[in-house]
Amino acid sequence: MKKVLILGSTGSIGVNALNVIRKFPDRFSVAGLTANSNISVLSEQIKEFKPQFVVIKDKSKAKELSEIVNQNVEIISSENALVEAAQKYDYDILIGAIVGFAGLTPTIEAIKRGKRIALANKETLVVAGEIVTRLVAENGAEIIPVDSEHSAIYQCLVGENLNEVEKLILTASGGPFLNKEKSFFDNATVNEALNHPNWKMGSKITIDSATMMNKGLEVIEAHWLFGLPVEKIDVVIHPQSIIHSMVQFVDGSIKAQLGIPDMKLPIQYALTFPERLSNNFERTNLPLINNLTFFEPDFDKFECLKLAYLALQTGGTAPCILNAANEIAVDKFLKGFIRFSEIPKLINKALDKIENHSNPDIETIIECDKLTREFINNLN
């Protein structure tokens, strides 16, 4: 019986994680849940899964929550509550399902305690990959990726030797704008960008799919997760999102993991690895799907993907700058303050103007993140 702490339980990954946990009551219990402000969903989750504690970021919501929940659950709300939850409470597996930089520090606390991290939060590895991988090794923790792409690669590498990998091939749907001209990006609306063809996800990651920054962040994540140099990480466009990623070995053989787009699969795998548990989730019918296609990515059109490769090659705090600039730029786009085509321009400016630090420690990274956000926020 494993006790699970879900950071970000009311988001897309968090809800799917609970969908998985619900199927295996003999294997998993919920130790804790955390949310920003969605107390209506959170209170339902508390009722069903009976966690020992919950964190709610918004203090006024915490009070409201305590009034509607009539069962024994500790409700925590403080500036540092996520880190405290990861640090002090009793759990076996942390599901890092928060989007953005905020996922970093609590994840690091869980790593320091040698826990298993089911990692959906890309930013943890993107901004602090070197520190995080070192801490994982030092503390006997383990990171099992929840991103469908990295889970696919993880599954393809089981029983294989990392030294025999020739390259990783991350597949990308290409998002809603795969077949649009670059000129279209000037007038792309928020609704158009949020209309992902295959995956239902939160709005930040959906915009990242439209710019292909999502794939860029995944390239950086893969670099740290599997310890392979940037030259060995390729991206191929695969609009159907059935093949979730591939590994090509030195003998030329390629292994792929595939299935219908359903986050429950990689979440379950991260929880149960090295075991696979039988479930009744929908199966993949290849004759029904019929057709899988593949294209080279267009780096000129999807500048964010190019910028991500560049940041990884540059190293130091460049990926942190890339990520922070992107978070603010996407937020600005979602609020209607900038055009879709301006997202890579703002990121490029940040990479240009903000000083890069090599071998940064966590404090430097937090400072760099803050600085970059201010920089982008102050651009007009």
Next chain:
Amino acid sequence: MKKVLILGSTGSIGVNALNVIRKFPDRFSVAGLTANSNISVLSEQIKEFKPQFVVIKDKSKAKELSEIVNQNVEIISSENALVEAAQKYDYDILIGAIVGFAGLTPTIEAIKRGKRIALANKETLVVAGEIVTRLVAENGAEIIPVDSEHSAIYQCLVGENLNEVEKLILTASGGPFLNKEKSFFDNATVNEALNHPNWKMGSKITIDSATMMNKGLEVIEAHWLFGLPVEKIDVVIHPQSIIHSMVQFVDGSIKAQLGIPDMKLPIQYALTFPERLSNNFERTNLPLINNLTFFEPDFDKFECLKLAYLALQTGGTAPCILNAANEIAVDKFLKGFIRFSEIPKLINKALDKIENHSNPDIETIIECDKLTREFINNLN
């Protein structure tokens, strides 16, 4: 340094095996080669690879060969030479690349000596799967499949647990007649049937691809190789032959092995497993291939595939009868004695008329094979 004995070195698999061995002179040497009658190719192979011995089935050719080869090599030619070679000589790996029933007895001798078998000869497992798998376990031998489909499954299962397999999905190109109507089979010519879209192979296996008996034999082979019941072995049509086969696990995840159709890959894997060695064989370019398609197989059109499933379900000597009847029927078709559409009819007659024996020993299987061949040969 591993010493390799190739049974059937002048055929398609044999020649490809030597193409692999040529690339790794520090890893592999050739202990022995065997051929039916092709002394021009065999003598070139002797010159290049300097085997300790060769077997040539045709006695007059053996004499001819001894006259053109002017180096130190033992030339053996006797009724029982293949079995003797497998029994008595010094080698580490046997590559079973003979087509048809003839591959069975020498392979069994190698298994009794606890050797590694790189198995391309389907019939060994099709006709005597129960005996062969028992002998492998008893003698600490190992069978690494060379068929691209079984090699794919073998690779997908590395590091996985067989108990967690939901089904095997064998891919089939569908052969040259995939898009023909069944009525076409009455007048299909030998040349049309030999015109395989993806693979260059010997004529027997190419006709088996056109009837889809090849896939049927592979289903039976997979049953014995991986110890899974017939209900867990599916076939899906995939005309491009890029995905070589797949494994679906109990959690719904699917793993696939893929690459351009090139027999050197599975041959190399069978020789080097669990290692993968770097090579310069052509790589797979998915954006160039662009499109992978999948269809359900048509069991009414491809009766041979249906008959193979039936024979596996029946068990006993039914797969042996299926295989022997097919070998003779294909031979008759290649010689112009019967129509393409008559191949399944003859096999069906044999399965109907010839007595089935459960739990057969090798003698019973050899007898059943002989009886079936006589039966089909005597049909007019």
